[in-house]
């Protein structure tokens with residue numbers, strides 16, 4: 298009762314409440330509600346499962362707000378404990394969330410290791426980009442991994458569960474049946490690599506947010522997935538590698554979904570792997586404006602920005618345009634297969650400044666394979682060229698982060714640089730961008746965060762063991778991973794030197 302009151306007070310719409318006797322699929326987000334509502338992936342699964350006759354969904358957010366007096370985490374929709382669910386599913390978006398996922402399970406009273414969970418505990422499933430890229434570090438934790446896009450697979454998992462429960466099959470029998478599904482990896486049960494699931498016809502599924510109007514990191518915004526997959530083939534990009542081919546939702550369906558937001562939100566967040574490649578993007582933005590909704594795309598490819606698009610986005614009162622050159626020099630952009638030349642980047646900046654954008658943000662990575670001092674110089678030089686084109690009235694921000702190699706990408710085998718390199722590059726960029734380009738630098742706070750990400754992205758069962766031990770101890774994050782790997786006699790740097798586990802190819806059909 299209390300939770301329903303809290304949900305109503307938050308102004309949030311979307312919760313599908315079912316009373317009666319249902320199987321319960323818990324959806325866990327390893328962060329607070331505003332962060333969860335700013336993410337679309339788990340909401341898609343909520344919609345699919347809640348639509349099944351035999352199932353109800355329960356949301357769990359990792360937030361003290363949802364703990365009871367004993368510290369136990371309770372469901373957002375009914376206030377029930379996680380132990381009441383038959384299945385608990387987590388979408389893994391970022392490797393650095395793994396510690397939060399484990400802390401969340403602890404606060405739910407769920408043992409971390411599947412070997413320690415008896416049949417009275419829910420079955421644990423993982424999905425999302427990290428589960429699709431490398432389940433190995435978490436395979437002691439999760440009973441199953443959804444590999445690829447989840448809409449159809451989560452229904453298959455639910456239906457198999459339901460049939461198995463109907464004939465009172467044991468857990469082993471159920472896991473063996475899950476392992477038969479083409480896009481599910483079940484540790485100890487799968488006998489062949491899981492094939493990535495791809496939704497062929499996106500328009501069969503609603504692209505809009507389930508939850509909106511309440512607390513969200515994107516205030517006053519309705520999230521709308523307009524495209525999925527990308528065919529551009531940037532060598533570093535996990536999303537571009539595992540979500541293929543590019544698919545675009547039709548304008549009519551998108552408009553129908555967006556109409557739900559009219560009178561509730563004023564802005565539509567256009568979500569997708571390659572939003573700017575949508576062939577009807579301009580028409581869609583114009584259509585949304587006619588029903589009173591402004592659009593906000595996450596970032597745009599420079600080669601898709603022209604005067605008409607920039608003008609439309611300014612009509613949406615957008616003041617910041619984000620472009621991702623990724624590397625400063627044409628040589629390095631070619632090496633990572635970014636497929637953007639300098640003229641295209643400069644033309645996009647000029648068009649945006651002319652249209653009246655007051656701020657331009659540029660994403661760069663450092664520590665790319667083959668990077669040299671002159672490539673860092675090239676970032677400063679590129680920003681200085683943009684400054685000359687745009688004049689002082691346009692604020693320029695260079696947002697720079699270390700490159701992290703990800704499995705199944707073209708740069709999967711690339712190593713990372715020693716920690717000192719990143720610190721030196723950061724100091725250099727901070728000084729030179731301000732002095733020579735009049736540009737602000739938003740740089741990564743700590744390199745260790747990215748080393749932890751790389752370890753978990755490329756790690757195997759041993760990294761998984763170090764993760765569990767670190768999460769149980771006092772020193773979490775990179776320090777804990779490094780110390781526990783060392784205690785096992787393993788040099789953490791080996792994982793960042795480009796070594797890939799052969800095991801990955803045996804469990805996922807890349």
Ligand code: SF4
Pocket residue numbers: 527528529530531534535536537538570571598
């Ligand atoms: S970085 Fe963007 S354009 Fe490149 S592959 Fe990824 S989604 Fe596509």
